[in-house]
Amino acid sequence: MRSFKNRFLFVLILAAGVANTAMAKVSLPTFFTDNMVLQQKSSVPFFGTSSAATVKITTSWDKKSYSATTKNGAWQVELATPKFGGPYTITINDGDNLVLKNILIGEVWLCSGQSNMEMPLEGWGKIKNYKEEIKNANYPEIRIIQANHVDSAVPLETLSVQNGGWQVCSPATIAEFSSTAYFFARKVYKEKHIPIGLIHSSWGGTVAEAWTSAGALNTMHDFDDVLKGMATGPDKNELQKKFDAEIKVWNAELEKADKGMQGTTAVFAAANYNDSAWKTMKLPNFWEFDALVGFDGVAWFRKTITLPESFAGKDAELEFYADDDDKIWVNGTYIGATSGYTVQRHYTIPGNVLKKGENTITIRVFDGTGGGGIYGSPDDMFLKSGSQKVSLAGDWKYAVGIDRKDLRPAPYLPQGQNRPSALYNAMIHPLLKYKLAGVIWYQGESNADRAQQYQTLFPLLISDWRAKFGNKDLPFYYVQLANYMQVKDQPGTSAWAELRDAQLKTLKVPNTGMAVITDIGEARDIHPKNKQEVGERLARIALAKTYGVKIEYSGPMYVSHKQTNNIITLEFKDNTGLKTADGKALKGFEIAGDDQKFYWADVKIENGKIVVSSAKVAKPVAVRYNWADNPQGNLTNASGLPASLFRTDSWPGITDGNK
Structure with missing residues (x-):
């Protein structure tokens, strides 16, 4: 009887073990999926969780098996990857088999920054020739993975991704992906024929400190108060409570000061309001490029159709x-409101609001900083019912509600994605074990008003990422800000120039490279459409510095200057074939004496150097080049690539001390 019981107990235990094994379910990070790319010739961490005691991993490229023991449910092995190739499979067995298919071994690049890195081929971006580019995007050895927008006060272990993970680059998958990243990969692939994996983790309108870890930021102390609030609940709640109270008061002040409002009534939106005295502006069009240059605040627009x-x-x-x-009214009826400058407005106008004949649409727009108004192409602005579409592009009446400069400064609390470290925590930290070939970065617009601070912040971000990814030599290639806004007739100050200067100074950091694009920006669009050239210029840097390809990747770069009597002579590296891009006279150079007053300079090329002078400056001490929001300098070299802005002086800037 005892023997039978023992055998029965043994069978129960065995059955429980089998059931337990059958129930074991391996779980992988969101970036380990079919179609992924792993870094070639590396020891690649491969990891996950399981309820089983051991996990067996087999790689098809070398038919090697790895055994991992789970600890607290987690396991990890180091996979030895060969020279590029594929497709391959990885089999994970913890009682059940999980097979990852169509894996390539190649080069993995992390692509990050703000909206110009995020800008998709189609969607809100609609880059140059986007339909043709999407149609031709058949590159099965380029793979893409898109991170979702997530922010966090603490480091996360899981990356939120779209589309279930990695996708094969094709016309069906590329339209909403980063155009800069895609064109970078396409250029590298065409030159090297190596599979390319692109991890795209960026977010429009974000600041560099949001992408930097709290530990690194604590070394510069500019963000201590906010970081403290993020780290401790009571402090955070107290800061938020204080901000909420202050912004509520400020918004009430804004509404009260707005000429278009009387209490809670939008008088400018009334159906019978007489707007005959209002001026006219063509829309869509940023108002900075029409009659409201440099304006931030509230403007009202009305159009009768x-x-x-x-x-x-x-x-x-x-x-x-x-x-x-914005807020919108039709025939005096309030329809709705939308926030966010990259968000396309979609409003449903109820049928009982519209009528045959004349209908008046009123739009109230608030802009806090930078470009403002109603923008896009004429095709983006319309009213549609069924198959009928009426264009709303053209002349609109407008009036200023309130100029922001007439109000006290708005309260500020970094929130959501722009809290220091918030994007590093959610969109970079989960990736730290993923082996990379390098990083491409396009950001800076949101830090332009704090350009002097960026001189410290940007190199800190680079060193921080390198330390966290465990590669002190990780290539980091970035885009200098494009030319943007109005062209100025005379030399002057510029926060954007100071930000570009901070980016230029960051080239002192080893294993970095900078794509200069001040020749392909657009005065009226902070998101220039020619992303093909941006991506290819980044790729040129990578090909030359990472892959050893003999390719020109830089325009002239200022090295030193010498003052003799009434002239200053400038020396450059990458100075072979100095010339102008358009075959005309050199422009963009300005010169000053001790009074720090700059004048446009007379410039000539002599023996690979630039000689600068001005009849208005008897004893020059400083030269600047392309020092403007929208510079028009035309210096280049044999490569045809533009020279970076530079300055020979270290005089105070307009962003100095801004925190």
Whole structure:
């Protein structure tokens, strides 16, 4: 009897073990999926979780098996990857088999920054020739993975991704992906024919400190108060409570000061309001490029359109883009509001609001800083009912509600994605074990008003990432800000120039490279459409510095200067074939004496050097080049690539001391 019981107990234990094994389910990070790319010739951490005691991993490229013991449910092995190739499989067995298929071994690049890195081929981006580019995007050995927008006060272990993980680059997958990253990969692939994996983790409108770890930021002390608030609940809640109270008061002050409002009534939106005295502006168009140069605040727009009877009584869709926040009324009826400058507006106009004949649309736009108004292409602005579409592009009446300079400064609390370390925590930290070939970065617009601080912050970010990824030599290639905003007739100050200067200074950090694009920006669009050239210029740097390809990747770079009597002579590296890009006279150079007053300079090329002078400056001491928001300098070399801005002086800038 005892023997039977023992055998019965043994069978139960064995059955429980089998059931336990069958129930074991391996779980992998979101970036270990079919179609992924692993870094070639590396020891690659491969890890996950399981309820089983051991996990067996087999790689098809070498038919090697690895055994991992789970600890607290987690396991990890180091996979030895060969020279590039594939496709391969990885089999993970913890009682059940999980097979990852169509894996390539190649080069993995992390692509990060703000909206110009995020800008997709189609979607809100609509880059140059986007339809043709999407149609031709058949590169099965380029693989892409897209991180979701997530922020966090503490480091996360899981990366939130779109589309279930890695995808094969094709016309069906590329449209909403980073255009700069894609064109970078395409250029490298065409030159090297090595599989390329792109991890895209960026977020429009974000600041560099959000992408830097709290530990690194603590070394510069500019963000201590906010970091303290993020780290400790009571402090954070107290800061938030204080900010909420202050911004509520400020918004009330804004509404009260807005000429278009009387209490809670939008008088400028009334159906019978007389706007005959208002001026006219063509939309879509950033107001900085029309009559409201340098304006931040509230502006109201009104347009009366004539609709056919077929629109009456039917719901209609109204679409446009606005920067930053808007509210809309139709025939005096409030329709809704939207916030965010990259968000396309989609409003449904109820059928009982529209009528046959004249209808008046009123849009109130608030812009806090930078470009403002209603922007995009004429095709982006329309009213649609069924198959009928009425364009809203053209002349609109406008009036200023309130100029922000007439208000006290708004309260500020870094929130959400722009809290220091918040994006590093959620969108970089989960990736730290993923082996990379390098990083490409396009960011800076959101830090332009703190350009002097960026001289410390940006190199800190680079060293921080290198330390966290465990590679002190990790290549880090970035884009200098494009030319943007109005062209100025005379030399002057510029926060954007100071930010570009901070980016230039960062080249002192080893294993970095900078793509200069001040020749392909757009005065009226902070998101220039020619992302093909941006990506290819980054790729040129990578090909030359990472992959050893003999390719020109830099325009002239200022090295030193010498003052003799009334002239200053400038020396450059990458000075072979100094010339102008357009075959015309050199421009963009300005010169000053001890009074720090700059004048446009007379410039000539002599023996690979630039000689600068001005009849207005008897004893020059300083030269600047392309020192403007939208510089027009045309210096290049045999490569045809533009020279970076530079200055020979160290005089105080307009962003000095800004925190």
